[in-house]
Amino acid sequence: MRFKLTALFLALVLLTAACGPAPQEEKVKAPGPEAVFQRLEIVSQPRKLSYETGETPDLTGLVINALYDDGGVIENVPYELQTEKIGKKTAALTVLCMEKTLNLPITVTVTGNKPEYSLAAVEEVKDSPVKGKTFFWLGSSVTYGAESEGETMADFIGKKYGVITVKEAVSGTTLARYKEQSYCDRLDAFLKSDKKPGHVDAFICQLSTNDTSYYDQFGLVTPDFMTDPELFDTNTAFGAMEYIIAVAKREWDCPVYFYTNPPTGKAAYGTLVEGLREIAGKWGVTVIDMYGDEEFNAISDAERELYMADGIHPTRAGYLKWWLPKFEEALIH
Numbered sequence: 001m002r003f004k005l006t007a008l009f010l011a012l013v014l015l016t017a018a019c020g021p022a023p024q025e026e027k028v029k030a031p032g033p034e035a036v037f038q039r040l041e042i043v044s045q046p047r048k049l050s051y052e053t054g055e056t057p058d059l060t061g062l063v064i065n066a067l068y069d070d071g072g073v074i075e076n077v078p079y080e081l082q083t084e085k086i087g088k089k090t091a092a093l094t095v096l097c098m099e100k101t102l103n104l105p106i107t108v109t110v111t112g113n114k115p116e117y118s119l120a121a122v123e124e125v126k127d128s129p130v131k132g133k134t135f136f137w138l139g140s141s142v143t144y145g146a147e148s149e150g151e152t153m154a155d156f157i158g159k160k161y162g163v164i165t166v167k168e169a170v171s172g173t174t175l176a177r178y179k180e181q182s183y184c185d186r187l188d189a190f191l192k193s194d195k196k197p198g199h200v201d202a203f204i205c206q207l208s209t210n211d212t213s214y215y216d217q218f219g220l221v222t223p224d225f226m227t228d229p230e231l232f233d234t235n236t237a238f239g240a241m242e243y244i245i246a247v248a249k250r251e252w253d254c255p256v257y258f259y260t261n262p263p264t265g266k267a268a269y270g271t272l273v274e275g276l277r278e279i280a281g282k283w284g285v286t287v288i289d290m291y292g293d294e295e296f297n298a299i300s301d302a303e304r305e306l307y308m309a310d311g312i313h314p315t316r317a318g319y320l321k322w323w324l325p326k327f328e329e330a331l332i333h
Helices: 002-019 153-161 183-192 210-217 237-252 267-283 301-307 316-331
Strands: 037-044 050-052 063-068 092-097 100-105 107-109 134-139 164-169 202-206 256-259 286-288
Touching: 037 100, 134 153, 134 183, 134 237, 153 164, 153 316, 164 183, 183 237, 202 237, 210 237, 210 267, 237 256, 237 267, 256 267, 256 316, 267 286, 286 316, 301 316
Parallel strands: 050 107, 134 164, 134 202, 202 256, 256 286
Antiparallel strands: 037 063, 092 100
């Protein structure tokens, strides 16, 4: 028995010798009195780096060290959060530390673009009165859905009512031919392509906010007897509107609609709306007027925060909960 215990003891001694002494925790060296600060080091990121719009930033877990030229370190230096609230365009949390600014990248989900407001969540209507009809949409970023992941009232109507949606929309474009890719240019090109549908039941055009940058080139509304598309000055906004209406009626002989944005804060857009109303009267065009509808625009600050990504572009929720009923009223009979 004694032999067995001795052998076990020797084995333990040899194992300890082979492994060596237990490692000692390395001590952090404090900077000397003449040391020069070099940089900040983020030792630990905040636990929360994913947010929804409107949330308050949380830096719990953030640890920052200060490094000096002599190898010294000051651990867990104090810092101050500069970002007060998570907005739709917030890309990072800004922190002030030792008079230096640090940006901590985060991901932000716009609340109005959550899956519950998406096209996938839209339920189809049984016995739709417009099922199988074709709606043609011409516009720019608002029609495309630049801040709503490409989903707008055009797509929601398509799925909800079984409508064939043709969406010809390019962000940043204008009605008039101030530059390339105008509505007029794209409509002309579309009509020459093999994408052109043989029949359209409704033609819906966006009153572009982009034309406000050319407020001195809006042009004039022509007399009632002028209806030939070739007579309109498509280098002006009003001429472009009349050209688009005339071409749509010539090609498809269908109802034509124009829709406006709600007020954008730009007086020039109000001038465009006034011109559109006059043109609509001449041509018998329906205006889906979100600009002048006071009841429609009487929403709370919380609703506006949910519905709008910025002053011009809705979120999915904005298109679905706010704009869609307005379009259903005009388009679904």
